[in-house]
Amino acid sequence: xxxxxxxxxxxxFVVLVLFTLTGCGGDGKITINxxxxxxxxxxxxxxxxxxxxxxxxxxxxxxxxxAMYQKIKPGGVNYDVAFPSDYMISKxxxxxxxxxxxxxxVPNYKYIDDKFKYLEYDPNNQYSVPYMWGTVGILYNxxxxxxxxxxxxxxxxxxxxxxxxxxxxxxxxxxxxxxKLGYSLNTxxxxxxxxxxxxxxxxxxxxxAYVVDELKDKMISGxxxxxxxxxxDAAVIIESNPDLAYVVPRExxxxxxxxxxxxxxxxxxxxxxxxxxxxxxPEIAFKNxxxxxxxTPHMEAKKMLPEEVANNPVAYPGDDILEKCQVYKDxxxxxxVYDRIWTEVKAAK
Amino acid sequence: xxxRWITYPxxxxxxxxxxxxxxxxxxxxxxLESEQGLSFTLENYKRFFDPLYINVLIHSxxxxxxxxxxxxxxxxxxxxxxxxxxxxxxxxxxxxFVIPMxxxxxxxxxxxxxLLERSGLINRLLTSINLPSLNLMYTNxxxxxxxxxxxxxxxxLPIYSVLIKIDKxxxxxxxxxxxxxxxxxxxxxxxLSLPGVFSGVIMVFMPAITTFxxxxxxxxxxxxxxGNLIEQQFLSSGDWNFGSAxxxxxLVVILFSSGLMGRYDKDREGMGLx
Numbered sequence: 001x002x003x004x005x006x007x008x009x010x011x012x013f014v015v016l017v018l019f020t021l022t023g024c025g026g027d028g029k030i031t032i033n034x035x036x037x038x039x040x041x042x043x044x045x046x047x048x049x050x051x052x053x054x055x056x057x058x059x060x061x062x063x064x065x066x067a068m069y070q071k072i073k074p075g076g077v078n079y080d081v082a083f084p085s086d087y088m089i090s091k092x093x094x095x096x097x098x099x100x101x102x103x104x105x106v107p108n109y110k111y112i113d114d115k116f117k118y119l120e121y122d123p124n125n126q127y128s129v130p131y132m133w134g135t136v137g138i139l140y141n142x143x144x145x146x147x148x149x150x151x152x153x154x155x156x157x158x159x160x161x162x163x164x165x166x167x168x169x170x171x172x173x174x175x176x177x178x179x180k181l182g183y184s185l186n187t188x189x190x191x192x193x194x195x196x197x198x199x200x201x202x203x204x205x206x207x208x209a210y211v212v213d214e215l216k217d218k219m220i221s222g223x224x225x226x227x228x229x230x231x232x233d234a235a236v237i238i239e240s241n242p243d244l245a246y247v248v249p250r251e252x253x254x255x256x257x258x259x260x261x262x263x264x265x266x267x268x269x270x271x272x273x274x275x276x277x278x279x280x281x282p283e284i285a286f287k288n289x290x291x292x293x294x295x296t297p298h299m300e301a302k303k304m305l306p307e308e309v310a311n312n313p314v315a316y317p318g319d320d321i322l323e324k325c326q327v328y329k330d331x332x333x334x335x336x337v338y339d340r341i342w343t344e345v346k347a348a349k
Numbered sequence: 350x351x352x353r354w355i356t357y358p359x360x361x362x363x364x365x366x367x368x369x370x371x372x373x374x375x376x377x378x379x380x381l382e383s384e385q386g387l388s389f390t391l392e393n394y395k396r397f398f399d400p401l402y403i404n405v406l407i408h409s410x411x412x413x414x415x416x417x418x419x420x421x422x423x424x425x426x427x428x429x430x431x432x433x434x435x436x437x438x439x440x441x442x443x444x445x446f447v448i449p450m451x452x453x454x455x456x457x458x459x460x461x462x463x464l465l466e467r468s469g470l471i472n473r474l475l476t477s478i479n480l481p482s483l484n485l486m487y488t489n490x491x492x493x494x495x496x497x498x499x500x501x502x503x504x505x506l507p508i509y510s511v512l513i514k515i516d517k518x519x520x521x522x523x524x525x526x527x528x529x530x531x532x533x534x535x536x537x538x539x540x541l542s543l544p545g546v547f548s549g550v551i552m553v554f555m556p557a558i559t560t561f562x563x564x565x566x567x568x569x570x571x572x573x574x575x576g577n578l579i580e581q582q583f584l585s586s587g588d589w590n591f592g593s594a595x596x597x598x599x600l601v602v603i604l605f606s607s608g609l610m611g612r613y614d615k616d617r618e619g620m621g622l623x
Contacts, residue, residue, distance in 0.1 A: 064584075064585060066585035066586075066587070067585060070587050073587070162484055162487075168565075168570040170585065204571070208487055209486070209487045209568075209569020209571060210569060210570030211569060211570060214566075218466070221466075221468045222467075222468055223468060223486075224467075335586075336586075339581075339586045339588075343401065343578070346570065346573040346577075347401060347404060347405050347578075349408075
């Protein structure tokens with residue numbers, strides 16, 4: 001495939017050259033391509049960065065780690081900064097897709113909480129700067145769910161038929177089934193995965209839809225009673241609709257860290273580092289955290305947060321909860337098995 | 350044939366953006382990456398004949414056929430109404446029909462979401478007159494509705510353009526010879542309009558069978574259709590070879606069905622596709 005991908009890139013390159021030859025010029029400014037999750041940054045900060053440094057930013061979004069990886073891998077676009085999650089960072093490191101970050105250019109790195117350094121996905125802390133972190137849990141509408149919610153089992157309760165949103169993302173949804181069964185999120189045991197698949201197929205008639213970002217609006221307007229989502233999204237949603245609440249189930253869940261990385265497709269590594277450093281400015285990190293609602297690993301930004309946010313267990317859960325949570329690991333070849341399971345679940349009637 | 354050079358840019362365009370990509374897709378579909386490097390294989394095609402994927406295909410064909418049929422049932426009378434309207438109205442009616450298409454396709458599909466959802470307009474109307482609310486979103490029905498709504502103009506316009514070209518004298522002759530309206534329609538209008546019907550059917554069936562946005566948005570990701578399967582191979586699984594094999598397979602299915610339609614239309618005009 002490598003060869004073919006190279007051929008494909010060559011071909012795209014020829015086409016690109018043919019069609020841009022006449023389009024040279026511009027204003028002489030450097031442009032960097034930033035590739036982030038949808039609704040995962042206060043985009044006014046991008047304008048602020050452009051003004052402050054005289055660098056153009058081309059801002060694009062994706063909605064799953066896998067989609068981001070597939071777009072960067074062939075190298076068609078020169079992305080300079082991306083925001084993959086832990087397991088995806090380790091996969092990209094393994095495949096030699098990331099530049100080592102020159103931390104002399106990112107002095108603001110010192111503000112990042114040590115808890116988020118030297119984690120397993122980037123053991124020597126060379127390739128990524130932690131951006132946000134959070135948990136996966138259940139967001140529910142208190143007016144529709146009267147009983148206490150503390151277990152993944154409620155997502156299999158027939159009372160809530162057609163009132164459940166699941167994530168349209170394979171690791172999250174298969175992970176929920178695995179944890180309901182008491183297995184590891186990173187299992188490589190085929191029997192356990194088969195059981196998880198059966199659970200998800202059994203659950204499918206109860207599910208209203210598998211969605212990613214649409215979930216926010218729909219939960220606010222009361223389309224469904226229960227949804228699996230990320231804590232940061234939950235915090236924002238609860239602000240708009242106080243009938244909603246978020247819980248990390250007792251069986252445990254996923255704990256994630258999303259980092260800023262510089263893919264090897266980058267042509268402007270220095271400017272990319274400037275961007276990362278800018279995002280880590282205390283004032284900027286604070287604004288960003290307030291805007292998107294995710295949990296920040298930035299100590300100064302966290303100090304600036306109003307007390308009710310900094311002590312909000314949705315965004316900043318206690319250690320008792322975090323202890324139960326697992327980080328996703330790169331699955332390597334097992335990804336194919338997860339993929340097949342996911343297709344079977346999605347194609348089941 | 351002095352001006353033949355005028356076609357060169359088009360030929361270059363075709364080679365770059367149609368022929369080369371198809372060859373690329375084909376070459377992906379018959380190769381496999383392994384430790385030893387590239388190897389030629391038909392494994393990707395074989396994999397498609399797994400019951401899992403065949404069921405996805407059957408479900409897609411089903412939904413596309415249903416949508417096409419509904420488009421035909423709705424579209425044919427519509428085309429006739431427009432074609433028979435006085436000329437002044439006719440252009441206006443066509444315009445009304447085309448105007449929604451000027452809006453972005455995604456936007457129109459999103460608009461349907463806010464109509465159909467539980468707290469949407471339709472359900473609010475129903476509950477305000479004390480009727481129980483309905484589960485409209487995220488169903489087979491919603492997906493079919495989305496397809497019919499988006500693709501209906503592709504059915505109406507070809508039929509309409511054939512209908513207005515039918516020689517009025519033929520219809521009058523039939524009436525003079527004593528045929529009633531039904532008979533005139535069955536023996537004259539319908540047969541003469543078939544080329545438009547065929548191209549309408551193809552123009553609706555093709556996008557309907559490969560769409561992945563409509564089932565994603567209106568079906569809530571619960572209905573994996575062939576388009577979603579291909580999208581998944583490229584965007585999340587990263588199995589470009591298998592994705593290409595499915596695409597090639599669909600290309601053959603569509604070529605075959607268009608060819609079949611084309612056979613009935615050898616000496617008539619109106620088949621813009623061939």
